[in-house]
Amino acid sequence: MNSGRVSTPHVLLGLLATGDKHGYELKRAHDERLPQARPLAFGQVYATLSRMQRDGLVTVAGQERDGGPDRTTYALTGEGRAALDRWLNDVEPPYPYVTSTLLAKMAVALLVADVDRVRACLAAQRQAHTARLRELTVLKHAPSATLDDVVAADFAIAHLDADLKWLATTLSRVADWHREVRHEPAPGP
Amino acid sequence: MSQLQARDLTRSYGRTPALRGVTLDVDEGEIVAVTGPSGCGKSTLLHCLAGILRPDAGEVIWRGERLDTQPEAARSRLRRTEFGVLFQFGQLVAELTAAENVALPLLLAGTGRRAARETALSWLERFGVAELADVRPGEMSGGQQQRCATARSLVTGPRVLFADEPTGALDTLTGEQVLTTLVRLAREQRTSVVLVTHEPRIAAYADREVTLRDGAVEHSGLELNVPSTGGAR
Numbered sequence: 270m271n272s273g274r275v276s277t278p279h280v281l282l283g284l285l286a287t288g289d290k291h292g293y294e295l296k297r298a299h300d301e302r303l304p305q306a307r308p309l310a311f312g313q314v315y316a317t318l319s320r321m322q323r324d325g326l327v328t329v330a331g332q333e334r335d336g337g338p339d340r341t342t343y344a345l346t347g348e349g350r351a352a353l354d355r356w357l358n359d360v361e362p363p364y365p366y367v368t369s370t371l372l373a374k375m376a377v378a379l380l381v382a383d384v385d386r387v388r389a390c391l392a393a394q395r396q397a398h399t400a401r402l403r404e405l406t407v408l409k410h411a412p413s414a415t416l417d418d419v420v421a422a423d424f425a426i427a428h429l430d431a432d433l434k435w436l437a438t439t440l441s442r443v444a445d446w447h448r449e450v451r452h453e454p455a456p457g458p
Numbered sequence: 459m460s461q462l463q464a465r466d467l468t469r470s471y472g473r474t475p476a477l478r479g480v481t482l483d484v485d486e487g488e489i490v491a492v493t494g495p496s497g498c499g500k501s502t503l504l505h506c507l508a509g510i511l512r513p514d515a516g517e518v519i520w521r522g523e524r525l526d527t528q529p530e531a532a533r534s535r536l537r538r539t540e541f542g543v544l545f546q547f548g549q550l551v552a553e554l555t556a557a558e559n560v561a562l563p564l565l566l567a568g569t570g571r572r573a574a575r576e577t578a579l580s581w582l583e584r585f586g587v588a589e590l591a592d593v594r595p596g597e598m599s600g601g602q603q604q605r606c607a608t609a610r611s612l613v614t615g616p617r618v619l620f621a622d623e624p625t626g627a628l629d630t631l632t633g634e635q636v637l638t639t640l641v642r643l644a645r646e647q648r649t650s651v652v653l654v655t656h657e658p659r660i661a662a663y664a665d666r667e668v669t670l671r672d673g674a675v676e677h678s679g680l681e682l683n684v685p686s687t688g689g690a691r
């Protein structure tokens with residue numbers, strides 16, 4: 270999949286815009302809204318919140334400590350709200366750099382391996398992508414799937430589908446690509 | 459049990475080879491996707507399996523008997539009774555309404571007029587186009603036509619459905635709706651499906667994927683996890 274990194278601070282700002290929350294509630298809300306994403310680690314939630322507090326985007330709204338763990342409740346500040354609105358209004362730059370571990374790996378494989386080895390890499394990757402595509406297709410059509418699940422699965426499916434088409438095209442081009450990179454002449458007629 | 463088998467099929471058009479020794483099994487109730495780049499022989503394979511085209515060499519075996527050597531009359535009877543076919547563009551009969559189109563295969567198979575119409579209406583309903591029953595194809599969108607054509611291809615409860623790019627002309631969401639309904643109903647009546655597609659996401663609905671390249675099987679897809687029957691919506 271492509272490398273679009275999620276801006277966790279902005280997601281947390283958005284979650285706080287729906288009401289004050291403490292760290293655990295934020296983690297839960299995050300994992301619920303983004304069901305197929307990597308679950309947020311507690312450490313990351315607290316580290317992000319303290320940075321956001323330092324920058325004046327959130328503020329402590331209350332503290333509760335009846336014997337249990339520390340429960341600091343956070344609230345969005347006016348500045349935080351403005352930052353959130355700016356983020357929502359900004360259009361994401363569409364692929365400013367073409368970066369992908371997969372693409373980089375194939376480019377390197379071309380330098381160090383023969384055509385058959387590169388072809389085998391591509392084919393193995395296609396197998397793995399296909400397996401994941403099927404997994405998500407099943408998940409999406411499970412009777413228990415919510416629209417959150419469906420929309421998240423759609424996103425991944427669209428990208429896997431595109432990757433698989435790219436893999437197929439590249440498999441067809443790999444011999445020519447290899448020759449070009451190695452500065453070898455094209456085969457005779 | 460494998461109900462449909464292709465053994466080492468070869469087929470050329472003049473000097474252009476389209477199939478160079480393709481072997482493929484389709485089990486009862488199994489959904490097999492046939493994928494591969496344009497011109498790799500997918501449609502030719504489908505036509506040979508369905509008894510529409512004769513291979514130059516090799517065998518097509520239908521429930522234990524040679525299919526490819528039978529005379530055209532026998533093959534066409536088989537296509538009417540046991541097989542269903544569906545193409546990228548529905549190919550509905552322009553002069554007939556949706557209900558008449560869907561009823562047609564039933565009438566050809568000897569079902570009475572009234573029963574055929576009733577069954578046709580229930581199939582249009584399953585594909586969400588009941589309100590088009592008395593509309594002719596010329597007044598329908600491409601997606602609506604394809605829903606009717608899909609209903610028509612399954613109405614006789616065929617043992618095998620041969621579908622060549624059935625969602626190829628549809629947008630993603632419409633294609634998905636037509637396909638999930640097709641897959642659900644095919645599974646309900648244990649219809650095997652040979653699904654030709656160049657879309658990975660469409661092939662992902664099949665139990666198994668067979669990839670052709672230059673008229674030969676490139677890989678015949680290990681059975682990955684089988685998509686569930688019930689949930690498709």
Ligand SMILES: Nc1ncnc2c1ncn2[C@@H]1O[C@H](COP(=O)(O)OP(=O)(O)OP(=O)(O)O)[C@@H](O)[C@H]1O
Pocket residue numbers: 471472474475476494495496497498499500501502503656
């Ligand atoms: N009627 C025909 N006459 C001559 N050549 C044909 C005919 N039909 C197909 N071919 C050739 O046979 C080969 C296989 O064609 P086929 O239609 O089976 O491919 P396909 O995989 O279905 O392609 P596509 O994805 O474009 O539909 C191609 O080289 C094609 O040009």
Ligand SMILES: [Mg+2]
Pocket residue numbers: 500501502622
């Ligand atoms: Mg074709």
